[in-house]
Amino acid sequence: MSRKTAPKPDPLDLAGIDDLLSPEEKAVRQAVRRLCDASVEPCIAGWYESGELPAVRELARELGSLGLLGMHLEGYGCAGTSAVEYGLACLELEATDSGLRSLVSVQGSLAMYAIHRFGSEEQKRQWLPRMATGEAIGCFGLTEPDHGSDPGGMRTRARRDGSDWVLDGRKMWITNGSVASVAVVWARTEDGVRGFVVPTDTPGFSAPPIKHKGSLRASVTSELLLDGVRLPADAVLPEVTGLRGPLSCLNEARYGILWGALGAARSCFRTALSYAKEREQFGKPLAGFQLTQAKLASMAVELTNGTLLALHLGRRKDAVGLRPEQVSLGKLNNVNKALEIARTSRTILGANGVSFEYPVMRHMANLESVLTYEGTAEMHTLMIGQALTGESALR
Numbered sequence: 001m002s003r004k005t006a007p008k009p010d011p012l013d014l015a016g017i018d019d020l021l022s023p024e025e026k027a028v029r030q031a032v033r034r035l036c037d038a039s040v041e042p043c044i045a046g047w048y049e050s051g052e053l054p055a056v057r058e059l060a061r062e063l064g065s066l067g068l069l070g071m072h073l074e075g076y077g078c079a080g081t082s083a084v085e086y087g088l089a090c091l092e093l094e095a096t097d098s099g100l101r102s103l104v105s106v107q108g109s110l111a112m113y114a115i116h117r118f119g120s121e122e123q124k125r126q127w128l129p130r131m132a133t134g135e136a137i138g139c140f141g142l143t144e145p146d147h148g149s150d151p152g153g154m155r156t157r158a159r160r161d162g163s164d165w166v167l168d169g170r171k172m173w174i175t176n177g178s179v180a181s182v183a184v185v186w187a188r189t190e191d192g193v194r195g196f197v198v199p200t201d202t203p204g205f206s207a208p209p210i211k212h213k214g215s216l217r218a219s220v221t222s223e224l225l226l227d228g229v230r231l232p233a234d235a236v237l238p239e240v241t242g243l244r245g246p247l248s249c250l251n252e253a254r255y256g257i258l259w260g261a262l263g264a265a266r267s268c269f270r271t272a273l274s275y276a277k278e279r280e281q282f283g284k285p286l287a288g289f290q291l292t293q294a295k296l297a298s299m300a301v302e303l304t305n306g307t308l309l310a311l312h313l314g315r316r317k318d319a320v321g322l323r324p325e326q327v328s329l330g331k332l333n334n335v336n337k338a339l340e341i342a343r344t345s346r347t348i349l350g351a352n353g354v355s356f357e358y359p360v361m362r363h364m365a366n367l368e369s370v371l372t373y374e375g376t377a378e379m380h381t382l383m384i385g386q387a388l389t390g391e392s393a394l395r
């Protein structure tokens with residue numbers, strides 16, 4: 001019997017999960033990494049500190065030129081990649097910053113997906129090709145000041161006036177809002193919740209930015225104000241009525257997040273590992289202390305578990321599709337574990353851990369938003385609970 005010598009693994013991938021990826025999947029990952037390293041990494045800490053995402057339109061075009069916008073959608077200029085390739089792209093984007101991944105998620109999985117899945121042929125032709133190239137940025141308005149986890153209570157209304165629709169209301173915490181050319185806005189109508197494709201230059205529409213954020217600072221977040229926004233009859237998304245519409249879009253975006261959070265975690269872990277090897281206290285590197293090794297080992301285990309879960313869910317999505325509770329399982333676990341990894345990495349960096357000279361504090365603060373948006377950790381817990389027991393504990 002021949003004995004094989006197992007190759008020495010990469011410390012960032014101790015289990016050798018990379019071997020489960022195809023050359024095409026690795027190529028997508030590599031291309032995204034290259035773009036992030038060249039165009040965003042050198043600037044991201046500064047943007048974060050100043051709370052801006054300058055040249056966001058140029059950035060969107062660059063992301064579009066690589067096929068990253070609506071990348072898992074078919075046709076209309078979209079790349080039509082697999083769910084796993086989309087997930088790997090999200091991971092690399094978020095290893096740079098959750099704000100960058102949010103830009104791509106909201107564009108592709110929320111705004112474009114809504115139009116692609118529920119839009120008319122004309123709406124698809126009008127918006128999707130321009131959104132795929134990044135020429136048009138989209139946003140997705142569901143949350144309101146008084147209705148977050150419970151969007152069914154939304155107050156934004158769309159009423160008929162002749163054949164037109166007139167929208168009034170207010171949306172809150174909307175990613176990409178102030179830089180969007182098109183907003184997918186969900187509003188209550190006589191027939192239930194409907195989605196509307198709103199060009200943002202329509203009179204009565206405005207999107208003031210939300211300032212003073214302590215998280216996702218390199219991401220545009222806005223209010224949407226709808227004051228008698230008059231739209232033609234064909235502005236409504238024809239193929240869906242009810243909350244099933246926005247919730248199925250959220251399910252798509254949550255899938256990207258369960259991969260993306262691992263990118264933020266990997267960046268923190270990598271930083272902590274190299275810091276622990278370099279920094280000496282009591283005459284030896286931090287990495288030589290058992291307590292530090294326990295932290296590093298536990299982070300490596302969670303990163304491995306989370307990546308296996310993401311890859312399994314991705315393969316399953318490509319093969320048979322995912323149930324919402326399966327996406328909840330992934331989002332809940334991977335964001336929670338990413339936050340734990342960020343916090344543990346922060347402790348290894350000591351005081352330097354709170355400095356923006358290192359990416360850890362930035363990722364940690366970002367992950368607080370990631371924990372809350374696209375369904376809070378509590379909502380995902382309740383969805384899993386319902387799937388397990390058949391009982392809804394939401395109300």
Ligand SMILES: Cc1cc2nc3c(=O)[nH]c(=O)nc-3n(C[C@H](O)[C@H](O)[C@H](O)COP(=O)(O)OP(=O)(O)OC[C@H]3O[C@@H](n4cnc5c(N)ncnc54)[C@H](O)[C@@H]3O)c2cc1C
Pocket residue numbers: 106140141142143145146147148149150172173174175176215216221369372373374375376377378379393394395
């Ligand atoms: C940076 C950022 C970007 C965002 N981008 C978008 C976007 O592009 N589009 C969009 O529509 N929204 C967006 N959101 C909004 C986000 O989806 C909401 O914040 C989220 O759904 C939670 O709503 P809320 O903040 O109103 O919290 P609430 O719903 O008020 O919840 C507050 C707390 O109560 C808990 N809670 C609520 N109900 C229950 C219950 N039944 N049982 C137990 N606990 C409960 C929640 O889990 C949470 O911990 C964004 C948010 C942030 C922070």
